[in-house]
Amino acid sequence: MGEKYLITSALAYTNGPLHLGHVRSTYIPADVMRRYLKMIGKEVIHVGGTDNHGVPITIIAEREGVSPEEIVNRYHREIKRDLDSLSIEFDSFGKTHSDIHIKTAQEFYLKLKENGYIYEKEIEQFYCPHCKKFLADRYVEGICPYCKGEARGDHCEVCGRHLEPTKLIEPYCVICKGTPEIRRTKHRFFKLSALAKELREYIKNSKMPDYVKNMAYRWIEELHDWDISRDMEWGVPLPDDSSQVMYVWLEAPIGYISFTKMLGDIWKDYWLKERGKDVNIWHFIGKDIVIHHSVFWPGMLIAHGEYNLPTSIISGGYLTLEKKKMSTSKRWVVWVKDFIRYFHPDYLRYFLMINAPLNKDCDFSFEEFQKRINTELIAIIGNFIHRTLVFTHRKFKRMVKVERERLKEEDLKLIERCEEIRERYHRHMMEFNFKEALMDIIHLAQEGNNYFQRMEPWNVKEEGRLEEILYTCGVTVKYIVYLLYPFMPNKCMEILDIMNEELDLELRGRELKKVKVVFKKVEDKEVERAKREILNIKDKKEESMITIEDFGKLDLRIGQILEAEEIPKSKKLLKLIVDIGDEKRQVVAGIKGHYTPEELIGKKVVVLCNIKPAKLCGVESQGMILAGGEETVALLVPDRDIPVGSKVR
RNA sequence: AGCGGGGUGGGGUAGCCAGGCCGAUCCCGCCGGGCUCAUAACCCGGAGAUCCGAAGUUCAAAUCUUCGCCCCGCUACCA
Numbered sequence: 001m002g003e004k005y006l007i008t009s010a011l012a013y014t015n016g017p018l019h020l021g022h023v024r025s026t027y028i029p030a031d032v033m034r035r036y037l038k039m040i041g042k043e044v045i046h047v048g049g050t051d052n053h054g055v056p057i058t059i060i061a062e063r064e065g066v067s068p069e070e071i072v073n074r075y076h077r078e079i080k081r082d083l084d085s086l087s088i089e090f091d092s093f094g095k096t097h098s099d100i101h102i103k104t105a106q107e108f109y110l111k112l113k114e115n116g117y118i119y120e121k122e123i124e125q126f127y128c129p130h131c132k133k134f135l136a137d138r139y140v141e142g143i144c145p146y147c148k149g150e151a152r153g154d155h156c157e158v159c160g161r162h163l164e165p166t167k168l169i170e171p172y173c174v175i176c177k178g179t180p181e182i183r184r185t186k187h188r189f190f191k192l193s194a195l196a197k198e199l200r201e202y203i204k205n206s207k208m209p210d211y212v213k214n215m216a217y218r219w220i221e222e223l224h225d226w227d228i229s230r231d232m233e234w235g236v237p238l239p240d241d242s243s244q245v246m247y248v249w250l251e252a253p254i255g256y257i258s259f260t261k262m263l264g265d266i267w268k269d270y271w272l273k274e275r276g277k278d279v280n281i282w283h284f285i286g287k288d289i290v291i292h293h294s295v296f297w298p299g300m301l302i303a304h305g306e307y308n309l310p311t312s313i314i315s316g317g318y319l320t321l322e323k324k325k326m327s328t329s330k331r332w333v334v335w336v337k338d339f340i341r342y343f344h345p346d347y348l349r350y351f352l353m354i355n356a357p358l359n360k361d362c363d364f365s366f367e368e369f370q371k372r373i374n375t376e377l378i379a380i381i382g383n384f385i386h387r388t389l390v391f392t393h394r395k396f397k398r399m400v401k402v403e404r405e406r407l408k409e410e411d412l413k414l415i416e417r418c419e420e421i422r423e424r425y426h427r428h429m430m431e432f433n434f435k436e437a438l439m440d441i442i443h444l445a446q447e448g449n450n451y452f453q454r455m456e457p458w459n460v461k462e463e464g465r466l467e468e469i470l471y472t473c474g475v476t477v478k479y480i481v482y483l484l485y486p487f488m489p490n491k492c493m494e495i496l497d498i499m500n501e502e503l504d505l506e507l508r509g510r511e512l513k514k515v516k517v518v519f520k521k522v523e524d525k526e527v528e529r530a531k532r533e534i535l536n537i538k539d540k541k542e543e544s545m546i547t548i549e550d551f552g553k554l555d556l557r558i559g560q561i562l563e564a565e566e567i568p569k570s571k572k573l574l575k576l577i578v579d580i581g582d583e584k585r586q587v588v589a590g591i592k593g594h595y596t597p598e599e600l601i602g603k604k605v606v607v608l609c610n611i612k613p614a615k616l617c618g619v620e621s622q623g624m625i626l627a628g629g630e631e632t633v634a635l636l637v638p639d640r641d642i643p644v645g646s647k648v649r
Numbered sequence: 650a651g652c653g654g655g656g657u658g659g660g661g662u663a664g665c666c667a668g669g670c671c672g673a674u675c676c677c678g679c680c681g682g683g684c685u686c687a688u689a690a691c692c693c694g695g696a697g698a699u700c701c702g703a704a705g706u707u708c709a710a711a712u713c714u715u716c717g718c719c720c721c722g723c724u725a726c727c728a
Contacts, residue, residue, distance in 0.1 A: 010728080011728075012728085013728040014728095015728085051728060054727095054728070055726080055727095056727080056728080125726095139726095192725095210666085211653075211654065214653070214654095215652090215653065215654095215723080218652065218653080219724095219725080222725095223725095224725070226725070227725090227726070230726080247726075248726095248728070249725085249726090249728080252728075286728090287722070287723085288722085288723075288727085288728080289728070290723085291723080291724090291725075292725090292728090295725090296725080317654095317721095317722090318721080318722075320721090325721095354676090355661080356661075356662075357662080357663095359654095360654090360655085360662095361654090361655090361721060361722075362661085368660085368661085368677095371660095371677065371678090372661095372676085372677080374688095375677060375678090376676065376677075378688065378690090379688085379690065379691080380676090380691090382688075383687060383688070383690055383691065384687090384691085386687060386688070386690095387686055387687035387688095387690080387691080388686090388687090389687095390686070390687060391686045391687075394686080395686095435662080436663090436675095439662095439675070439676070442675090442676070443675085443676095446691095446692095449687095449690095449691055449692070450691090450692065450693095452686075452687090452691080452692090453684075453686095453691060453692045453693090454692080456684085456685095456686085457686065458685075458686045459686095517688055519688080520688075521688055
């Protein structure tokens with residue numbers, strides 16, 4: 001086959017590490033696909049990297065008082081570590097803040113210009129006189145002219161409307177909080193509107209999913225030209241005007257090409273139209289950036305003219321966390337690096353891929369994770385593998401291999417099923433239907449378990465027949481491990497190691513190593529702990545902290561006890577009359593037995609005066625006397641004489 | 650506000666584009682039985698769904714049309 005596959009994963013933005021949503025929508029699916037294609041002998045490369053330019057990064061850098069490079073390098077490392085920890089492999093992984101990318105992006109831009117797709121136009125833009133710069137994008141915040149809510153740049157956080165930034169009420173610069181003024185500046189525009197026809201034709205003939213096509217068609221109906229330059233320093237400088245940089249969304253997708261270039265000359269076999277004729281370019285992305293990949297990016301490629309266009313766009317749905325929307329600012333998020341401290345990365349890969357079809361939104365919950373791992377992966381798949389290996393090891397110490405001719409009809413039937421299921425699995429994989437592909441494996445394991453149960457090898461005395469049965473089971477195990485490998489590479493290699501086998505569909509009948517439990521059960525305790533520690537602990541601590549303002553709400557004063565008497569019906573209560581300076585209060589205190597009424601009279605104590613009045617044993621209490629201790633109870637009293645009514649702070 | 654996607658037994662999900670094969674799929678859960686090689690696992694059987702609501706098209710609708718309700722996402726200077 002001359003077919004080649006270029007898989008790209010959406011570039012990760014270097015403003016934070018990866019969370020479960022990122023890896024479920026994009027990186028795990030891309031890696032699963034790459035591993036599968038490679039396993040079946042296809043030529044495939046996986047290209048990815050980080051996206052380092054744009055306003056959010058400069059804002060973080062300015063707030064932290066460091067250079068944008070420092071932010072970018074920090075998160076680039078973290079992101080790569082997160083990906084490595086989940087066995088997500090790349091043939092090339094780059095940064096957009098790199099020479100090769102900047103050069104590639106500039107060449108791309110010049111080509112667009114040469115082809116007549118770039119023009120200049122003056123626009124109005126906020127300018128901060130204090131910071132002496134134009135306020136691109138989110139550098140300006142203010143009040144939404146529609147709903148009066150908080151708005152950032154062009155977008156209202158409250159009503160979600162898209163805004164004209166210059167229309168903001170009370171705009172301010174996010175750096176110096178000063179009021180910006182409107183100035184005119186010259187921006188470059190990309191003539192996207194001229195490409196409507198070509199884009200429609202391209203989309204029609206592409207293999208994108210229908211819903212992606214529909215979304216793209218609608219965009220094309222109202223295609224505006226695209227403002228592609230920014231008045232800032234952080235980014236890829238325009239090659240024809242170094243006072244401005246390219247808008248990130250123009251420059252970032254070019255990273256797919258730049259990072260392929262890092263592999264050397266073979267990049268041409270993938271990207272150049274004339275050389276790469278049978279290439280499938282698959283962009284794995286999250287569904288938030290479908291339009292960029294189905295309209296803007298193909299538009300750029302058409303305008304450039306020399307490169308291949310994407311074959312398909314595989315967009316993953318969003319992940320909610322325990323049924324609630326994830327939010328990094330509210331800390332309602334599970335970071336990859338936290339999760340893998342508790343559970344095997346392969347379990348996460350399995351769960352995220354089987355939990356729902358890729359293009360749908362779905363939920364991550366710790367209980368659901370545990371359930372699916374324990375009942376499907378372990379009870380069905382893992383158990384079939386394990387019972388086969390353990391039983392075979394006990395009887396023969398090695399995997400059994402017999403001639404196919406010896407097999408009975410029922411044996412051959414299971415082996416036929418292996419083949420049928422492999423084919424079905426292949427179709428599902430090539431349609432990016434990873435959930436169904438995993439279901440195919442479960443079904444095969446169930447048939448294996450069923451066979452095992454019906455054959456009752458533990459009752460079979462005749463060794464020849466036992467060999468046939470265990471050979472049949474062994475073959476089925478190999479199929480399962482093979483099909484499962486793209487999803488759970490580490491666990492599958494462990495099993496193959498025990499079996500002394502290779503990653504293929506042959507069964508060689510070699511010596512078995514000591515069998516151990518490869519798929520260990522996820523215990524309730526572990527789940528509870530992980531959930532508590534990942535989601536709550538920080539929040540709990542923070543929630544239970546109070547501020548000085550909270551404390552200020554307490555009206556604590558020095559009071560003097562004037563009268564004290566027992567409340568007859570109660571075991572612990574005394575009724576006190578306390579002078580708190582400007583008034584006298586009746587207070588019920590639970591100190592009977594610890595103090596006698598007589599010794600209390602005249603004492604100065606601390607009183608909480610603004611607690612809601614309550615009735616205790618039918619007696620109204622209009623305050624609270626502070627005391628400490630369990631067995632020995634002591635009242636809090638001032639250790640110097642201060643006036644009644646003094647505020648306690 | 651506009652646009653898009655979705656609402657199917659307790660949870661998840663298939664089927665809907667090309668209406669009858671759907672008295673609705675599969676995984677989990679639940680109930681009953683079996684087995685013991687296996688990580689209380691596995692095997693067999695069973696119960697459980699007004700297919701969001703209303704109206705319509707049709708000999709026939711989960712599937713098509715219209716209206717309503719609810720969830721989610723996107724809206725170009727949010728990666």
